[in-house]
Amino acid sequence: xxxxxxxxxxxxxxxxxxVKADNSGVDLANVKMSMNPFCExxxxxxxxxxxxxxxxxxxxxxxxxxAAQEQLRTALALGADRAVLVESNDELNSLAIAKLLxxxxxxxxxxxxxxxxxxxxxxxxxxxxxxxxxxGYAQGTFASAVNVEGDRVKVTREIDGxxxxxxxxxxxxxxxxxxxxxxxxxxLPNIMKAKKKPLETLKPEExxxxxxxxLSTVKVEAPAARSAGIKVKTVDELVDKLKNEAKVI
Amino acid sequence: MTILVIAEHNNAELNAxxxxxxxxxVAIGGDIEVLVAGAGCAAxxxxxxxxxxxxxxxxxxxxxxANQLPENISLLIAELGKGYSHILAPASTNGxxxxxxxxxxxxxxxxxxxxxxxxxxxxxxxxxAGNAIATVKxxxxxxxxxxxxxxFDAVAAEGGSAAVEAVAAAHDAGVSAFVGEELAKSDxxxxxxAKVVVSGGRGMQNGENFQMxxxxxxxxxxxxxxxRAAVDAGFVPxxxxxxxxxxxxxxxxxxxxGISGAIQHLAGMKDSKVIVAINKDEEAPIFQVAxxxxxxxxxxxxPELTGKL
Numbered sequence: 001x002x003x004x005x006x007x008x009x010x011x012x013x014x015x016x017x018x019v020k021a022d023n024s025g026v027d028l029a030n031v032k033m034s035m036n037p038f039c040e041x042x043x044x045x046x047x048x049x050x051x052x053x054x055x056x057x058x059x060x061x062x063x064x065x066x067a068a069q070e071q072l073r074t075a076l077a078l079g080a081d082r083a084v085l086v087e088s089n090d091e092l093n094s095l096a097i098a099k100l101l102x103x104x105x106x107x108x109x110x111x112x113x114x115x116x117x118x119x120x121x122x123x124x125x126x127x128x129x130x131x132x133x134x135x136g137y138a139q140g141t142f143a144s145a146v147n148v149e150g151d152r153v154k155v156t157r158e159i160d161g162x163x164x165x166x167x168x169x170x171x172x173x174x175x176x177x178x179x180x181x182x183x184x185x186x187x188l189p190n191i192m193k194a195k196k197k198p199l200e201t202l203k204p205e206e207x208x209x210x211x212x213x214x215l216s217t218v219k220v221e222a223p224a225a226r227s228a229g230i231k232v233k234t235v236d237e238l239v240d241k242l243k244n245e246a247k248v249i
Numbered sequence: 250m251t252i253l254v255i256a257e258h259n260n261a262e263l264n265a266x267x268x269x270x271x272x273x274x275v276a277i278g279g280d281i282e283v284l285v286a287g288a289g290c291a292a293x294x295x296x297x298x299x300x301x302x303x304x305x306x307x308x309x310x311x312x313x314x315a316n317q318l319p320e321n322i323s324l325l326i327a328e329l330g331k332g333y334s335h336i337l338a339p340a341s342t343n344g345x346x347x348x349x350x351x352x353x354x355x356x357x358x359x360x361x362x363x364x365x366x367x368x369x370x371x372x373x374x375x376x377x378a379g380n381a382i383a384t385v386k387x388x389x390x391x392x393x394x395x396x397x398x399x400x401f402d403a404v405a406a407e408g409g410s411a412a413v414e415a416v417a418a419a420h421d422a423g424v425s426a427f428v429g430e431e432l433a434k435s436d437x438x439x440x441x442x443a444k445v446v447v448s449g450g451r452g453m454q455n456g457e458n459f460q461m462x463x464x465x466x467x468x469x470x471x472x473x474x475x476x477r478a479a480v481d482a483g484f485v486p487x488x489x490x491x492x493x494x495x496x497x498x499x500x501x502x503x504x505x506x507g508i509s510g511a512i513q514h515l516a517g518m519k520d521s522k523v524i525v526a527i528n529k530d531e532e533a534p535i536f537q538v539a540x541x542x543x544x545x546x547x548x549x550x551x552p553e554l555t556g557k558l
Binding site: 011016017019026093094098118120121122123124125126127128129130131132133134136137138139141142144154157158159160162163165166167169172177178179213214215216217218220221222226228229230232233234235236238239241242246248249 | 316318319320323341342343345346347348349350351352353354356357358359360361362371375376377378379380381382383384385386387388389422423424425426427428429430431432433441445469477480481486487488493494496501502512519522523524525531536537538539540541542543544545550553554557558
């Protein structure tokens with residue numbers, strides 16, 4: 001079976017982002033970019049399914065600027081067989097991304113599509129669910145376990161109250177949560193090999209998708225700063241402050 | 250302008266997040282209707298009818314909606330939602346699961362996890378794990394929105410007397426089935442709604458040591474949470490995780506024990522009214538957001554604190 005894995009190029013999770021002085025967005029100049037951590041988990045899961053003999057081919061896809069080829073090469077180094085870049089320099093919203101991915105799904109006909117549950121830049125948590133709706137597929141979001149059994153997949157999901165397991169008809173969409181797996185690092189020989197793997201570039205127009213959006217960003221601000229309080233020396237002092245100063249107990 | 254709020258419930262009872270979501274609808278302004286979709290969920294619909302400010306409750310009681318399977322429930326909401334100006338759902342794992350599907354079916358963008366309403370079409374939402382707050386404007390005909398509960402004070406659960414109207418529409422996409430759930434059982438308050446939260450981090454060293462926090466929590470009537478590090482290390486289950494990708498909490502009092510204070514954790518608790526940090530590392534970033542910091546060995550300080558309350 002073929003697996004499509006969607007990945008996103010985002011600010012590295014270790015970078016502390018700063019809001020631009022003109023409030024037009026966050027400052028991304030000269031900031032380290034990486035594959036979204038949830039997408040790394042998605043790639044890892046696909047690779048494990050291939051190692052188990054469940055998957056036969058892994059196609060990595062991203063929607064983004066030319067530079068997003070770096071993240072596709074990372075996916076190839078981790079074990080994807082080939083890659084597709086849907087090239088766009090615009091900052092696209094989840095619905096537009098989902099429509100572009102739907103066009104790629106139509107072309108590639110995968111049995112399983114694995115995505116990260118959210119990107120750590122926009123924190124939207126929408127794309128996988130939207131792709132599932134546009135494709136008419138079932139979805140297993142926030143996955144902590146994925147088991148393919150014949151033409152079905154059982155997905156255990158992290159939900160507010162604990163864990164939930166659903167049984168989905170393939171083809172299906174899975175979005176990854178943190179504890180699905182621990183992604184591997186790419187080895188140097190695999191990074192070298194990845195440079196020779198095929199990478200196809202498509203334009204949104206070629207896929208016949210309009211990426212117009214109804215959303216606009218008015219401004220981006222830094223959150224209200226929380227200043228450090230005081231250090232108390234003893235538990236007694238802490239209890240006193242909580243009772244008599246903060247009055248919360 | 251009529252707003253549709255999707256109720257969060259377990260068929261028998263409404264989840265408190267529904268009240269915060271109605272509060273966001275009140276801030277937008279207009280008539281507010283609530284959809285209760287489930288199986289054997291008449292009791293939840295009756296509770297929704299009592300919420301202050303609600304003008305009508307739609308009750309979709311059908312086996313296909315029993316476990317809130319998103320493939321089924323999104324078809325229902327997309328069908329009903331066409332007549333509304335806004336569709337709001339709590340940003341719970343459930344709301345986050347089905348609502349983007351609804352948005353895609355209606356061919357509109359979704360606005361995730363709003364924390365403030367500026368006007369009927371303009372909202373504030375955190376991005377980059379809460380390190381920036383974006384103000385976004387939507388020109389969509391139907392605004393599909395998830396609401397972060399901590400951003401809105403709950404409306405009164407009593408005081409309304411809305412009519413309950415049954416909705417016949419039955420949608421079963423036939424592509425998914427519910428297998429089972431393992432829900433954490435606890436007598437302590439739910440994290441999201443607790444007035445006091447006690448959380449433990451990697452400094453707790455193991456799951457057994459969390460008993461100390463349970464003892465402290467029971468003295469305070471608190472819910473118990475954990476950092477991602479503690480969950481990843483297997484000390485406690487995932488549903489206890491507070492942070493960017495776990496639960497977002499904003500209690501009156503948050504006590505962080507043995508938590509260093511990674512950005513991802515702060516994103517989940519920094520709107521708490523009063524923050525206490527107990528950590529033996531005085532350089533830990535958690536002290537930069539704590540109102541009261543105690544640099545101490547938690548294994549001594551926590552039992553002492555419990556004893557003195």
